[in-house]
Amino acid sequence: MKPNPGINSSTFAGIKHRIWSLPTALVLLWVVVLLWGERFTYGNSVKRCLWQQWESWPTHAQPHHVLLVADPQLVDPHTYPDRPWPLSDLTVAYTDRYLRRSYRHLQDKLRPDATLFLGDLFDGGREWGTVDSSSPEERYKKYGTSFWMKEYMRFSDMFLRSWYKGRLASRAEPEGRRILASLPGNHDLGFAAGIQQPVKERFDAYFGPMNRIDIIGNHSFVHLDTVSLSAMDQIDPETGSSGAGDGSAAATASSKIWTPVEEFLQNAKNTRDKAIRHACETRFNWPASGHRDLLDPNVRSAADTSEDPNPRQPRPKVSSSQFPTILLSHVPLFRSGTTSCGPNRERGTSIPLSAGYQYQNVLTPLISQDIVKHLTAEEITMIYSGDDHDYCEIEHSEFTGRIREITVKSMSWAMGIRLPAVQLVSLWNPVAQDAVFPNSGDDNDDTTGRQATPRDTVQNHLCLLPDQLGVFIRYAQMLGLTVLVLMVRTLLHGRGRGATAQSDQKSEPLLPIARDVDPAGVQSCSSVRKDDENVATRKMGSYAHGGRSRSSSPWKKPRFMKDGDDDDEDDWGMPQSKRRLRPHLNRPGKLRFFGKSMRQVAWPVILFYIWLIWTG
Numbered sequence: 001m002k003p004n005p006g007i008n009s010s011t012f013a014g015i016k017h018r019i020w021s022l023p024t025a026l027v028l029l030w031v032v033v034l035l036w037g038e039r040f041t042y043g044n045s046v047k048r049c050l051w052q053q054w055e056s057w058p059t060h061a062q063p064h065h066v067l068l069v070a071d072p073q074l075v076d077p078h079t080y081p082d083r084p085w086p087l088s089d090l091t092v093a094y095t096d097r098y099l100r101r102s103y104r105h106l107q108d109k110l111r112p113d114a115t116l117f118l119g120d121l122f123d124g125g126r127e128w129g130t131v132d133s134s135s136p137e138e139r140y141k142k143y144g145t146s147f148w149m150k151e152y153m154r155f156s157d158m159f160l161r162s163w164y165k166g167r168l169a170s171r172a173e174p175e176g177r178r179i180l181a182s183l184p185g186n187h188d189l190g191f192a193a194g195i196q197q198p199v200k201e202r203f204d205a206y207f208g209p210m211n212r213i214d215i216i217g218n219h220s221f222v223h224l225d226t227v228s229l230s231a232m233d234q235i236d237p238e239t240g241s242s243g244a245g246d247g248s249a250a251a252t253a254s255s256k257i258w259t260p261v262e263e264f265l266q267n268a269k270n271t272r273d274k275a276i277r278h279a280c281e282t283r284f285n286w287p288a289s290g291h292r293d294l295l296d297p298n299v300r301s302a303a304d305t306s307e308d309p310n311p312r313q314p315r316p317k318v319s320s321s322q323f324p325t326i327l328l329s330h331v332p333l334f335r336s337g338t339t340s341c342g343p344n345r346e347r348g349t350s351i352p353l354s355a356g357y358q359y360q361n362v363l364t365p366l367i368s369q370d371i372v373k374h375l376t377a378e379e380i381t382m383i384y385s386g387d388d389h390d391y392c393e394i395e396h397s398e399f400t401g402r403i404r405e406i407t408v409k410s411m412s413w414a415m416g417i418r419l420p421a422v423q424l425v426s427l428w429n430p431v432a433q434d435a436v437f438p439n440s441g442d443d444n445d446d447t448t449g450r451q452a453t454p455r456d457t458v459q460n461h462l463c464l465l466p467d468q469l470g471v472f473i474r475y476a477q478m479l480g481l482t483v484l485v486l487m488v489r490t491l492l493h494g495r496g497r498g499a500t501a502q503s504d505q506k507s508e509p510l511l512p513i514a515r516d517v518d519p520a521g522v523q524s525c526s527s528v529r530k531d532d533e534n535v536a537t538r539k540m541g542s543y544a545h546g547g548r549s550r551s552s553s554p555w556k557k558p559r560f561m562k563d564g565d566d567d568d569e570d571d572w573g574m575p576q577s578k579r580r581l582r583p584h585l586n587r588p589g590k591l592r593f594f595g596k597s598m599r600q601v602a603w604p605v606i607l608f609y610i611w612l613i614w615t616g
């Protein structure tokens, strides 16, 4: 616009009109809605999960914080094989962004001491070929090792980068915060007999070991590859019966899949004891070196020969019960199909029992029993599983100690649930040296009874993440509102013109003009007319008009019309004669006007949205 030397207060009023126009108001509303959907929802969700908000430990406690992530299941060509471009790429972009943002907020705000994944890191991981194998499905045969590597980088970018940004050590974990993504899911490996050995070896090489025991927060965390173990007792989807192989070639192949896991299980108690001993020696400096010297080495070795094959290194027996066992399995343990999952589940009330190609909803009773038996039922306090995508919290009444199991929700919003989530686990279990090494004290009486596993050392919190679908619905509503408002505005705009044009001819006041009597009406009416005017092309005369219609008497209609003529031309792009027709005959002009208002709103909004996406 050209500066007018005769600029006056009414000119400013005109500018004010332009800035506080309806499109501007819509843009501002959009800014608020977009900030809410792209920023505040994430912050708010995570704020509700802060540890102090829900933990209840004694004040002196220094709990260990664990973040459990289940089924991120990165969307890939396997997820929606028939989705056309660009929808397919958009789905990938939006789910990745959601995961990245939520995870970054979780790591930034919660700073978990350990981050553990419960499997199904990928959706089609099992399909991407290796040097020695390719997908059994024709449509995935073209995806090979390089594709898998890309997916591996994608996962690392998303989940390792923001984890690494935090300090490496924390108060509860001075030796370093941990991140473990080694638990495989059926989408990473396949299920039971469906697992291809090279695919399994590759996962093990990059994420493994798949079976492991770690001491985390004074608890024994057992990662167990139950998708492989399931080959030991697989449900036949056709007959519904379960049973190990019959010595056939297929049975031999499947035994190669489950045997290592079963061997790990059989040796689990030893491994756990070793891990506990190692943790005590390195972290707590137990048994204190002086303490061990108090005992006569000969006496100790004589007492220990039965268990310790190396008599030169006598070590006190450790009681694993003081470090309650927490089992992580991708597939939930067996329960009846009607076992209620509690109120936090979204779909239905229980996990249905079903099995099919490359999946099985729960482990078989035989495998569940096998696992619990080898880990000592009394020492297991919690089981965490994934796979189901929805939440489920049950108590296993079939095992002693009524072990609790929580099936963790998927973290992705593309996995069939409205509110994705992660599981927060707070551990507080101050162990006493005497209890861990019951025989290393002064009294060497035969304390045969196993020490009871401490109770209530675990507190759980379901941490819900933003409702992405709800955000999109809000955007759609906002779009509807925008179109509606601009349409009404276009109609009003036309009606106003039509009416004044008519009144000009007939010299008869019509409704919109009658409204002008009210001073407030003058404002609203003129603003409705004015705010649409194109800033770039509008002439100064209409500025003056904008001011005058406010300041001068609304009854001076003839002047009003004359003043308005100028900007009418710009807005409508119509010759004078046509403008004088009734509004419904001005359809092309109306469409043009509507399109222009839409563009006025759309451009700033789209740019702001792109910026929001770009920067986070």
Ligand SMILES: *[C@@H]1O[C@H](CO)[C@@H](O)[C@H](O)[C@H]1NC(C)=O
Pocket: 062, 063, 064, 172, 217, 218, 284, 427, 428, 429, 430, 431, 432
């Ligand atoms: C683990 O036990 C040690 C020794 O009692 C204690 O200092 C530490 O705070 C405990 N940590 C947790 C997370 O319970």
